[in-house]
Amino acid sequence: MLRRVQKGLIPHLLYRLEVLLRFFSRRRGFWLRCLLCWLIGCLALSNDEITSYDQRFQLRGDQKTSPQIVLITIKQSDFAMIYDARTNFLDNMSEVTDITDSFFWNKPLWSELLLRILRQNPQSVGVTLYFGDNIGTVRMTPEDQRIFLDPRIVWASTTNSLERILTPVFTNRDHNNLGSNELRRDEDGVVRRVFPQRAEMPHLVEKITGKKFPTQLAGLAINYRGSARVFKQYSLSEIIYDELPANAFTDKIILIGAETSSAPVYMTPMGTLSRTEILAHITDTVLGDKWIKRLSFVWYAAGFFVLMLMAVFVITTYPQSVALFFILWIGTLLAALSAWVFDTFYFWSPAFSPFVLLATSWIIFIGYQATKIERQNFHLQQEQEYLAQLEQLKNNFVSLISHDLKTPIAKIQAIVDRLLTQHSQDAELGQDLKSLRLFSDELNRYIQSILKVLRVESRDFKINKEVADINEIIEEALQHLRPLARERGIQIHTALEPMFSVEFDTTLLKEVVINLIENAIKYTPSGGQIEVISHESEEYVHVLVKDTGEGIKPEDMEKVWGKFTRGSDQDLRTKGTGLGLYLVKYFIELHGGKVTMESKVGLGTTVAFTLPLDAEEDEVLV
Incomplete structure (x- = not known):
């Protein structure tokens, strides 16, 4: 029984496949246009790479950031009192093109800074400046060790040109107070992504937040929340001279950085930012789990196929003006929905490539509709000419027949009138002749009515x-x-x-x-x-x-x-x-x-x- 069902199922499926192939073959021009629109949309989608986030960040502007993050920025002018004794140093400072991290090292000043911060019991402190071999040997007292090796402080490490990890001076025995401050630029020099670091040297942000980055070889897009100064910032002088509000650092994540040159050196989608500010944006992304999510290319391509079918249906079903309104409305709705989903749920959906798909569908299928209408008009014109010829043939035929019938009817009526006069005494014959006369009058009226209809329906009436x-x-x-x-x-x-x-x-x-x-x-x-x-x-x-x-x-x-x-x-x-x-x-x-x-x-x-x-x-x- 099962074998008979299987034997009957295969021919049935083959028949269904044949019917489907015939259907697509008859409308292959239509489906080839659909395929072309979809391929152009997918090509535009493939160009919507991570750089598309740049426009999203710029359009949405500054966003609310985590109040848990506080920045401390050390400026060059804060070290004027330290270098004041050095002849002409400050006078020539404007000519310095690259001030390194070691410029901002001063043991008493850092000891005082960290002590004041730790007194307010912060959650963690991240020092984004590298203080290693570049500051030489540092002699520390037990009190210094208590401050500089506090477990809440994470010191920045870096790598040299040989990819060798360089550790700071204040590394503890377990090397668990270190974090990499590395920032990688894309080919155009813009910092857009953060990359997971080596297992033996986690990222500085991972250390100060206690959270790991999701594993992604291509890098994780930084969810920039705005341009410069979107995070709460304090200067070194405000801390040293107690100009801070109470509990400014309590339970906060502190990032300490400095201006390492005469201008910020990192380009981002939101403009130029300092290294500390970029690390703050990464910290905000980690704390709020604001990593930008996106589907695989296959899912977006499938969605584009549905969008293409919708656009084609609208274009081929509704009048041109109505279809254009719907196409613009769909494109605007998708753009607004894409921006809302990106800002609210940090989910990326393309906005530019759908417009490309809709515009391509409009151009191709408006041409297709025009060709179709032109073909229909041509067939309609041929049909009208054929119907006009047929109508003229019918009118000529009826007119000819009606005209030819009028003459014999008139002769019949004349003969009947003569017979009525000659045989007026014969009642039976006279009655028959009167009936014949009546029938001929009816036939004549029928013919006259037909001629009137033909006359009023003629084109030149x-x-x-x-x-x-x-x-x-x-x-x-x-x-x-x-x-x-x-x-x-x-x-x-x-x-x-x-x-x-x-x-x-x-x-x-x-x-x-x-x-x-x-x-x-x-x-x-x-x-x-x-x-x-x-x-x-x-x-x-x-x-x-x-x-x-x-x-x-x-x-x-x-x-x-x-x-x-x-x-x-x-x-x-x-x-x-x-x-x-x-x-x-x-x-x-x-x-x-x-x-x-x-x-x-x-x-x-x-x-x-x-x-x-x-x-x-x-x-x-x-």
Whole structure:
């Protein structure tokens, strides 16, 4: 049983795969464009490397830093009293281009500085200056050892050109009061990352915080919180002369540094910073676990694929202006979301490359849409030409047939009239001849109706307006139709209000009135009544034709205005082409008027039309 299921499953899967391949093959142009947009987006994404953090830092500006970090900056001028005895030293200090760490060594001064700091019980103290072989031999008393070898103090170590670790003078026996102060520059000379150090020599920040860096061979991006002076700083003179607030160093992490040249020597994304300030930013990142996180390239590429599909859907579904609004809105939303996530959760998501993807999708698929529309317009134009030829062929055929039928019908009617005159005494034959005459009249009306429809639907049809009285048109129509009404036993009453002359096409309006009254006669039983009313309002002329016929069903009210359409129950009761009301509505709307109908089954029907008094002077072309 399992083998039969497996045998049936493989052909089914192959069939599904074949269908999928056929689908992609038929729309390969579309999918190739999608692939091109995605590849361009991924290429832009690959260039969004760690240097993209520079713009993020600069745009967000200075941020709140940890209040636990305090900086002590020793300036060159603080050592003026020490070097005052040296002839011309201070006068030539401005010419010094590289003042080393040893310049800031003075045992009594450092002893006093550290003692004042330790008295406030800080969490840890990090000395970022290297004091090793560069300061020579230092003789220390037990009191000096108690201060300089305090376990809360971490002294900076460094490496020489041979990558050999250089330890400071104040290294204890266990070498556990040392930390590397190394800062590496990128190829453009900017300090952006911090690198884990050797196991035997951890980083200075790791020692003063008691936390390890996450392991990452490529280096960890420093989450810079702002430019210079974002951390609380004190000068050496403020400490020596007790100008500090109470408990300024209690439970704080202290970083002691100095100006080692006439200007800061480290370039960062936030401008030039001293080594101490950069180490403070690293400390702040470690304390708040603010390491910048990012996904692998595969996840971003997958997200770009979804974004590309969304952009293509918008561009190919909505109008161009709406699609452009959505594309700009999506790009702006992604940029704002990227900035918010970066500032709040320290998670990096690209902002520039999505704009590249959206712009590329817009350019490529707007061109694709234009080509598609142009192709559709070409096919539509061909189809319109074909339909125009077909319509012309139909009109020519119907016109030819109708014209050719009019001549034999006229001959038949003439022969019938002659026979009626010759055999008026033969009642049976006379009745048959009258029926033949009636049928020929109906056939002639059908042909005339078809010719009228063809004429008004032709491209060169136009109405010819002239000033006339609508009541005269009504009287002419009644004069033509009263004999038919008397024959059917129907009374016609009129209530025609005297009116000013109106500009309209008399031939078309006469056809309208004849069709309405003729319809009323046709659908009104013997003994019924028809009322024709006309009156004038401020802006319109109103004409109403009321009958006492059977009425029209509600579901047929809209259909009766169509071409070759009649009521659902009239096909077997009365004869007609279904063109009368279609022509009425068409002719009235050509004049800028409106036709309405009210009907109740068993009570009758009222058809009314209105004509504007201020009709346009120009002829209406159809």
